[in-house]
Amino acid sequence: xxxxxxxxxxxxxxxxxxxxxxxxxxxxxxxxxxxxxxxxxxxxxxxxxxxxxxxxxxxxxxxxxxxxxxxxxxxxxxxxxxxxxxxxxxxxxxxxxxxxxxxxxxxxxxxxxxxxxxxxxxxxxxxxxxxxxxxxxxxxxxxxxxxxxxxxxxxxxxxxxxxxxxxxxxxxxxxxxxxxxxxxxxxxxxxxxxxxx
Amino acid sequence: xxxxxxxxxxxxxxxxxxxxxxxxxxxxxxxxxxxxxxxxxxxxxxxxxxxxxxxxxxxxxxxxxxxxxxxxxxxxxxxxxxxxxxxxxxxxxxxxxxxxxxxxxxxxxxxxxxxxxxxxxxxxxxxxxxxxxxxxxxxxxxxxxxxxxxxxxxxxxxxxxxxxxxxxxxxxxxxxxxxxxxxxxxxxxxxxxxxxxxxxxxxxxxxxxxxxxxxxxxxxxxxxxxxxxxxxxxxxxxxxxxxxxxxxxxxxxxxxxxxxxxxxxxxxxxxxxxxxxxxxx
Numbered sequence: 001x002x003x004x005x006x007x008x009x010x011x012x013x014x015x016x017x018x019x020x021x022x023x024x025x026x027x028x029x030x031x032x033x034x035x036x037x038x039x040x041x042x043x044x045x046x047x048x049x050x051x052x053x054x055x056x057x058x059x060x061x062x063x064x065x066x067x068x069x070x071x072x073x074x075x076x077x078x079x080x081x082x083x084x085x086x087x088x089x090x091x092x093x094x095x096x097x098x099x100x101x102x103x104x105x106x107x108x109x110x111x112x113x114x115x116x117x118x119x120x121x122x123x124x125x126x127x128x129x130x131x132x133x134x135x136x137x138x139x140x141x142x143x144x145x146x147x148x149x150x151x152x153x154x155x156x157x158x159x160x161x162x163x164x165x166x167x168x169x170x171x172x173x174x175x176x177x178x179x180x181x182x183x184x185x186x187x188x189x190x191x192x193x194x195x196x197x
Numbered sequence: 198x199x200x201x202x203x204x205x206x207x208x209x210x211x212x213x214x215x216x217x218x219x220x221x222x223x224x225x226x227x228x229x230x231x232x233x234x235x236x237x238x239x240x241x242x243x244x245x246x247x248x249x250x251x252x253x254x255x256x257x258x259x260x261x262x263x264x265x266x267x268x269x270x271x272x273x274x275x276x277x278x279x280x281x282x283x284x285x286x287x288x289x290x291x292x293x294x295x296x297x298x299x300x301x302x303x304x305x306x307x308x309x310x311x312x313x314x315x316x317x318x319x320x321x322x323x324x325x326x327x328x329x330x331x332x333x334x335x336x337x338x339x340x341x342x343x344x345x346x347x348x349x350x351x352x353x354x355x356x357x358x359x360x361x362x363x364x365x366x367x368x369x370x371x372x373x374x375x376x377x378x379x380x381x382x383x384x385x386x387x388x389x390x391x392x393x394x395x396x397x398x399x400x401x402x403x404x405x406x407x408x409x410x411x412x413x414x415x416x417x418x419x420x421x422x423x424x425x426x427x428x429x430x431x432x433x434x435x436x437x438x439x440x441x442x443x444x445x446x447x448x449x450x451x452x453x454x455x456x457x458x459x460x461x462x463x464x465x466x467x468x469x470x471x472x473x474x475x476x477x478x
Contacts, residue, residue, distance in 0.1 A: 028265050028267070032265050033261070033457055033459075033467050034465060036260075041256070049261075050262050050265075053261060057265050057267060058267060058268075061267045118420055121400070121402055125402070128252050128255070129256065146218070147250050147253040147254050148258075149465050150463050150464055150465025151465065152220070153220045168215050168220065169211050171214055172209075172211040172214035175214055176210060178253065179245050179246065182249065182252065183245075188252075
């Protein structure tokens, strides 16, 4: 059962609860990449994902005094997950995916000496992203927390506040649906095999 | 009369998916393994799910487009003190704006050091590992004296940052460039060593490696190409023509080159290292 923070998190959280901004900044540094990528795979647009991550850190900073025994990581991701659902409810840019060229990080400034390899990888990633985006929200967040963030099932259950069996079911159905979409591209899994070798 | 060998019940979709993640209890894990070993259909189903999970895990982890900051004072409740909230919000906005102007991504307590490294973690999921364990934040590492073979030549790196996995000291991310300063039409040689990687792949996506040149919160991704693998260590990098990068004007200025490595072991553990890079005309 997932119940504990690491000692390092506990120390930082303890200091942050006493108003130590430096400690909370260290927590931001520690979690900014995984949290941003969770939001990015949920909402699609880098700017929206950054807004969600920023707001999650702000709310965590404001409410950290209320955090008792719960692991900081689960709590932080729970805040971000709720913000993702708020984002969907507001209908802002729902389901919109950025073109590769509109991202200000990936896809710009590619300086690869092997353009064909880069193009293939880029196309493969685009198909995967679109397949994830096509999922219903509950399935999408479950598979993102599992396969993007590498969380264990019990931690996902803690973040989403659903039973373990629900997590298991959502991840399985999400994978099956993503697989079904990717199979529409006959070469996709052949290339995956080649990359896996 | 001898009884027929018992064939374990066909696993459900949920069981096959959880089997991939080792999230079944011991008995169920063994039962699924036994069934799949003797059932081609289920083996194919399992392979499909596994390839799908692999494809999703292969998506590159991207750097945030801007730094995340917190205000000097916590926001107050609107219900209790509207005027105070407005004041706090104004301070927050000001600080965020100042932070965006002055901080390079990712910002952190180590941002003033010459080279920085951080480690963030997800869950340890290996057998016997404590679930939920998070890697501690690594102290910024000073420039190391790492030397390495690069093709047939050996050289000392001029601009190095190292991030060490605190739970596995033999695992390190070493980022270096051949100089700290380049002319705008020059070429920057970058090398990233993924020492102790659980994967030998020379595909940066498979390794979870991204390389970004950042200034004022805006990043330009560099494609890290697997160039060499000696002694089992995947090495990535390349020689990048700075004139071909879509840097914003003015191109001159102080940048940070950041390497982010999501260790491809399913733990979600992230090692980051960055070095300063100056571009001059």
